[in-house]
Amino acid sequence: MEMFGFLSFMLLVLHTSAYTPVPGLVKEIIHVEQKKSWYDATAYCLSNSGKPFMVLDKNVAKNFSSSANQLSWVGLFRNYAIWYWVDKTLSTYFNWFGKCASLNRVGFWHTKTCDDKLNYLCKRVSGDWVLVKESKTWQEAKQHCETDHAGLAIISNEGDNSIISALVETDFAWIGLARVQQNSPLKETWRWVNNEPVTYSRWFSALFCAAIDWRGFWHDRVCFEEHPFICFRHVDLILEFKLVSENKAWNEAETHCKLLNMNLVIVKTEEELTALVVYIKSIHDSFMDDLYFWMGLYNNPWYWSSSSIRTQFWKSMQPDNVDSKNKIIVPVEHACGALKDGELLDETCIDPLPFFCTATVRSMILVSEPKSWMEALKHCRDKNVNLASLSSAMEQYVAEQKVERVQTSYVWIGLNFLAGSWIWVYGDDIQYVNWVNGENLQCPVTRRCGALTVANGKWEARSCEERMEFLCFQT
The missing domain is CATH 3.10.100.10 (Mannose-Binding Protein A, subunit A)
Known part of the structure; x- marks a missing residue:
């Protein structure tokens, strides 16, 4: 007792x-030294009553990174890209460069104008593929493959993509993929030559701002590249354009246009595109294939997990779709955000890195x-x-x-x-x-x-x- x-x-x-x-109760930022992929790091935070860290204040990121200066995952990931005009409206009309698809030697797909002359890949009746070493337009290649073989190559999975790309000897070769009109005159989609929809793809495309060339084709470019640009405004229902020959990054070009009480040019119809092309040809004295002009179209495919907040503090020249080992991030949707020294970089999601969680604790x-x-x-x-x-x-x-x-x-x-x-x-x-x-x-x-x-x-x-x-x- x-x-x-x-x-x-x-x-x-x-x-x-x-x-x-x-x-x-306090909200704490926690640096976990264990190295995990972005997906496993996110799952770890959630399973331990926490959340992936969202860097919504640059000063917080700078102050905290002093105790964790190694590259570490945060809750930022690349999702499907939606394009917006600078007036905040969603873009439904596009005139992207290239209507036909080509394949390069490392398996990436590239858009090309269908009149370019390339080697091409046909599918044999026996079921395998052959590279035809003749330079033809996409339509000529299609006709030749359908006459002598079973048609231009169709790629439906990663295994086929690897096998077919290994046959390519030049920079690019045609495959059986082209843009076709949808029911709406303003919409296009990609279809294989047998009219099947695309269920597997490996596009080499991951950039963030749009530029227009002298022919009127649009190009997806990295926003920190420097190009001349075109400002515009409506004056009594008339479009007024101004071409600025000074090379600037996209955001600098946008600021410059605003100082002129204008905006980076917006193109929402075929008629507006035609007017813009006529203006470019009338004002510019020489044209080259790599001459681009910024326009007011951009996308921001980066999202914080479990949040609609879009605030991001990227390191200069980031995101660039290249990881810290200088390798291109493929496929593009496998890019996730990491923090180092208070700045954000894009990295390959499956790479093992330490990571940050936030949690409300006692x-x-x-x-x-x-x-x-x-x-x-x-x-x-x-x-x-x-x-x-x-x-x-x-x-x-x-x-x-x-x-x-x-x-x-x-x-x-x-x-x-x-x-x-x-x-x-x-x-x-x-x-x-x-x-x-x-x-x-x-x-x-x-x-x-x-x-x-x-x-x-x-x-x-x-x-x-x-x-x-x-x-x-x-x-």
């Missing part, structure tokens, strides 16, 4: 009473006054809330961040061995564990109090009389 009474007394002393204050404070475990408990209850519990992976990471600059080897936390088992003195259930040996310790004899190991974050049983700093919950 005396032992039972003593244990009951100790339980009463150690456990939080009904009148103990409740810890405050507020903790490190008390830098070495005390025994019981003295630490009294201090926390008198001045704060209680010795801290680490009842989840997110609280564990926060605790590790709090103690990373502590000079001693251990820090007290609210673990105590009582009545044959370990308890959190705040009253939390022990479901998440992080013991040094990977298991729940039993019968520690003289080591009956739990401490956090500063070097590796593991929990270890220590003598309660040792004097060390400690973590308290705080309101």
Whole structure:
């Protein structure tokens, strides 16, 4: 009975009473050193009551990155691109350069004008493919393949794409894919020569702003390239254009047009396109195939996970669809955002990197006054809330961040061995564990109090009389 009474007394002393204050809740940014793909990192954050980190404030990113300056995933990913005009309207009319598709030697698909003359790939009646080393237009190639073989090559999966692209000897070769008109005169889609829809694709296209050439074709370009540009405005229902010959990046061109009380040129109909082409030909004295003029069309395919917020703070010349190892990111939808030194870069989603999570956890404070475990408990209850519990992976990471600059080897936390088992003195259930040996310790004899190991974050049983700093919950 005396032992039972003593244990009951100790339980009463150690456990939080009904009148103990409740810890405050704080949103913490947590850097997880384990290297995972973007997909696994996202799943890890969500499965541990957190979320992938969204960098919505550049100053926060700059300040926090000093403690984690290695390339690390954040919750940013590339999704399907939707094109907008600078007047914020959705684009439904397009005149992209190229109506026919070609394949290069590494398996990427490129749009070309159908009158270009290229080698071409036919499908044999036997079922395999052959490269015809004759330069023909797409229509001529189609006719030749249908006469002598089973038709221009159709690619329906990645395996076929790899086999067929290995046959290509020049820069590009025609395949059996072309743009065709939809029911609406303003819409086009890609179809194979047998009229099947495209179910597999590997387009070499991942850029973000649109430019127009002197013939009126549109090109998908990286926004930080520098080109001349065309401003416009409506004056009494008449289109007024102004070609600016100075080379600028797209956003600089947009700003320049606004200073002229104009906008980067918007083209929403065939008639407007014709008027613009006539203007370009009348004002510009020479034309080359690589001469482009910015227009007011852009896309932003980057999204924060679980958010409609589009704010992004890219490093200069980013995103460029090239990862930190200088490799092109393919396919383009496998690009995700990573943070380094407070700036965003695009990286291949499957690469293993450390990552950031955000989580709402109970507020903790490190008390830098070495005390025994019981003295630490009294201090926390008198001045704060209680010795801290680490009842989840997110609280564990926060605790590790709090103690990373502590000079001693251990820090007290609210673990105590009582009545044959370990308890959190705040009253939390022990479901998440992080013991040094990977298991729940039993019968520690003289080591009956739990401490956090500063070097590796593991929990270890220590003598309660040792004097060390400690973590308290705080309101």
